[in-house]
Amino acid sequence: xxxxxxxxxxxxxxxxxxxxxxxxxxxxxxxxxxxxxxxxxxxxxxxxxxxxxxxxxxxxxxxxxxxxxxxxxxxxxxxxxxxxxxxxxxxxxxxxxxxxxxxxxxxxxxxxxxxxxxxxxxxxxxxxxxxxxxxxxxxxxxxxxxxxxxxxxxxxxxxxxxxxxxxxxxxxxxxxxxxxxxxxxxxxxxxxxxxxxxxxxxxxxxxxxxxxxxxxxxxxxxxxxxxxxxxxxxxxxxxxxxxxxxxxxxxxxxxxxxxxxxxxxxxxxxxxxxxxxxxxxxxxxxxxxxxxxxxxxxxxxxxxxxxxxxxxxxxxxxxxxxxxxxxxxxxxxxxxxxxxxxxxxxxxxxxxxxxxxxxxxxx
Amino acid sequence: xxxxxxxxxxxxxxxxxxxxxxxxxxxxxxxxxxxxxxxxxxxxxxxxxxxxxxxxxxxxxxxxxxxxxxxxxxxxxxxxxxxxxxxxxxxxxxxxxxxxxxxxxxxxxxxxxxxxxxxxxxxxxxxxxxxxxxxxxxxxxxxxxxxxxxxxxxxxxxxxxxxxxxxxxxxxxxxxxxxxxxxxxxxxxxxxxxxxxxxxxxxxxxxxxxxxxxxxxxxxxxxxxxxxxxxxxxxxxxxxxxxxxxxxxxxxxxxxxxxxxxxxxxxxxxxxxxxxxxxxxxxxxxxxxxxxxxxxxxxxxxxxxxxx
Numbered sequence: 001x002x003x004x005x006x007x008x009x010x011x012x013x014x015x016x017x018x019x020x021x022x023x024x025x026x027x028x029x030x031x032x033x034x035x036x037x038x039x040x041x042x043x044x045x046x047x048x049x050x051x052x053x054x055x056x057x058x059x060x061x062x063x064x065x066x067x068x069x070x071x072x073x074x075x076x077x078x079x080x081x082x083x084x085x086x087x088x089x090x091x092x093x094x095x096x097x098x099x100x101x102x103x104x105x106x107x108x109x110x111x112x113x114x115x116x117x118x119x120x121x122x123x124x125x126x127x128x129x130x131x132x133x134x135x136x137x138x139x140x141x142x143x144x145x146x147x148x149x150x151x152x153x154x155x156x157x158x159x160x161x162x163x164x165x166x167x168x169x170x171x172x173x174x175x176x177x178x179x180x181x182x183x184x185x186x187x188x189x190x191x192x193x194x195x196x197x198x199x200x201x202x203x204x205x206x207x208x209x210x211x212x213x214x215x216x217x218x219x220x221x222x223x224x225x226x227x228x229x230x231x232x233x234x235x236x237x238x239x240x241x242x243x244x245x246x247x248x249x250x251x252x253x254x255x256x257x258x259x260x261x262x263x264x265x266x267x268x269x270x271x272x273x274x275x276x277x278x279x280x281x282x283x284x285x286x287x288x289x290x291x292x293x294x295x296x297x298x299x300x301x302x303x304x305x306x307x308x309x310x311x312x313x314x315x316x317x318x319x320x321x322x323x324x325x326x327x328x329x330x331x332x333x334x335x336x337x338x339x340x341x342x343x344x345x346x347x348x349x350x351x352x353x354x355x356x357x358x359x360x361x362x363x
Numbered sequence: 364x365x366x367x368x369x370x371x372x373x374x375x376x377x378x379x380x381x382x383x384x385x386x387x388x389x390x391x392x393x394x395x396x397x398x399x400x401x402x403x404x405x406x407x408x409x410x411x412x413x414x415x416x417x418x419x420x421x422x423x424x425x426x427x428x429x430x431x432x433x434x435x436x437x438x439x440x441x442x443x444x445x446x447x448x449x450x451x452x453x454x455x456x457x458x459x460x461x462x463x464x465x466x467x468x469x470x471x472x473x474x475x476x477x478x479x480x481x482x483x484x485x486x487x488x489x490x491x492x493x494x495x496x497x498x499x500x501x502x503x504x505x506x507x508x509x510x511x512x513x514x515x516x517x518x519x520x521x522x523x524x525x526x527x528x529x530x531x532x533x534x535x536x537x538x539x540x541x542x543x544x545x546x547x548x549x550x551x552x553x554x555x556x557x558x559x560x561x562x563x564x565x566x567x568x569x570x571x572x573x574x575x576x577x578x579x580x581x582x583x584x585x586x587x588x589x590x591x592x593x594x595x596x597x598x599x600x601x602x603x604x605x606x607x608x609x610x611x612x613x614x615x616x617x618x619x620x621x622x623x624x625x626x627x628x629x630x631x632x633x634x635x636x637x638x639x640x641x642x643x644x645x646x647x648x649x650x651x652x653x654x655x656x657x658x659x660x661x662x663x664x665x666x667x668x669x670x671x
Contacts, residue, residue, distance in 0.1 A: 021420030029425065029447055056391075056421060063477035070627050313448055 006030040034310035037064035038111030085136035100205040108237040116169035123174035185258035216267035261290035367410030388536035393422035404461030473623035479525040492591035503598030518580040532587035539573035
């Protein structure tokens with residue numbers, strides 16, 4: 001069975017020297033579905049395994065790297081455009097997630113593919129930021145009125161904004177999690193420790209621990225997990241990159257301060273299981289009290305073993321659809337209290353599909 | 364083994380089951396379909412192509428064209444193209460299932476195969492030298508390419524000119540030639556021997572049919588060619604046949620804008636594109652009579668060295 005072939009390959013890349021062509025076929029398909037082809041290419045290079053890739057397979061990896069390299073250049077340039085658009089506002093502009101890894105030139109930027117650029121700005125400046133971005137050519141994407149209201153009223157970000165000419169999409173955040181979430185880390189604390197990027201004036205990134213905590217939080221609060229495994233490999237690379245002697249105690253302390261210990265617990269648990277990420281035993285032990293009860297944990301293991309797998313038919317078993325639905329509902333449940341969640345899921349399940357079916361006629 | 368050696372029953376069973384492994388140019392495909400017209404199209408147009416057991420281990424592109432489930436199976440039946448589970452297009456009427464496979468394969472190559480600079484152009488070869496025919500739709504590029512390959516030129520591709528970034532040579536991808544509307548009859552009249560499959564009507568491009576690629580072009584599909592000309596054909600009623608030189612710089616700009624992945628390649632796209640143009644003479648070509656057009660290309664080919 002090759003359901004976990006991509007994950008096994010990321011964990012023990014040397015195994016590829018013994019792969020059959022059938023395994024290569026499955027590996028490339030799983031990696032493409034997970035958005036990890038280019039990252040796999042970097043992985044093989046780091047482990048000096050490029051020559052172990054059969055000639056007929058090589059182009060898939062090389063082509064994906066070409067695309068990822070181009071995106072990396074484009075993201076840097078796009079960040080500078082955003083900075084220029086906001087320069088007059090004299091505010092702290094923090095790049096988040098993939099854009100931050102690119103700005104900080106982190107190994108987590110290697111082979112990463114992008115759908116959008118995430119930035120963090122102070123909440124009280126949100127209206128000015130939106131106006132300035134609109135003047136520079138970004139505008140709200142086509143959402144239904146319900147979606148727009150939902151974003152503005154409950155979310156920690158503006159509705160996605162797309163550039164008229166370049167079609168690039170920015171997500172403007174004012175916090176890591178919605179106000180309605182059970183935990184919401186104080187954004188002021190994040191800004192206070194943000195690090196300026198040396199060669200990109202006016203742009204900062206979160207402190208290394210905060211970058212990891214944000215990625216973990218995002219992963220375990222995001223409903224659809226289409227990039228679940230990619231995000232997990234991001235955290236893996238960020239953790240392997242961190243080499244300060246007091247890194248782990250600082251990470252634990254910061255998780256406590258930002259109320260994100262549960263997310264960190266889950267991230268480290270699944271990093272250990274999926275990717276064999278080196279984490280000191282003392283850290284696992286220190287987070288033991290952040291774990292949920294035994295039953296919940298067993299259920300979460302069953303859900304995430306499937307929801308974090310690539311969205312490819314070769315990775316599915318009979319429980320995959322249920323697991324993905326469970327991850328979706330759980331994420332929403334964490335983000336909204338019940339009296340908001342039930343009407344929201346009702347709207348998404350019954351009203352949105354109806355409106356979507358109507359729209360072609362209206363257009 | 365060639366596809367024509369598969370019995371229609373075997374072909375249908377494999378397509379509906381594990382799929383058919385098929386090689387076109389540098390790419391291997393695994394094609395699945397539960398729609399009979401897809402098997403028919405493959406049998407009529409891909410006879411000379413290499414097939415292997417469905418259990419052949421590695422395929423570059425896993426594609427399928429399947430009937431939509433549910434009510435759509437019976438009521439205004441549809442076909443859906445899928446690239447390994449991803450559906451890049453909306454479903455089309457079932458009658459367009461085979462053209463949909465062709466368009467889907469073009470999509471796979473143009474969005475994935477970045478080891479090539481991929482230009483939206485037909486390309487044909489004679490004596491090792493290739494003529495690239497870029498042009499906006501409706502200019503008669505496919506018609507001219509079809510007539511050329513029926514007159515002794517080798518078909519490299521009718522849609523996707525693949526420039527190998529490592530060698531600068533053109534990699535053949537000789538799949539069926541797509542013909543639209545009047546071109547279908549024009550080519551039937553030009554060569555009654557040419558095999559053109561059953562047309563699909565009312566597609567987004569009008570009526571579409573495909574011409575079987577010549578046997579020789581398929582057999583030589585691994586033999587690259589040197590780029591030598593970039594020629595912009597334009598069919599015009601009553602026009603006399605005329606080849607006019609055009610600027611290399613302008614031609615480069617056009618090719619860059621009409622490449623599928625020029626911007627993805629960054630500086631290397633510029634390097635590959637300019638190296639290509641440096642080897643090529645560039646022309647505008649107006650014609651109304653196909654026989655005269657073929658003669659003009661023949662002349663060009665015979666005087667290749669002088670015009671260098």
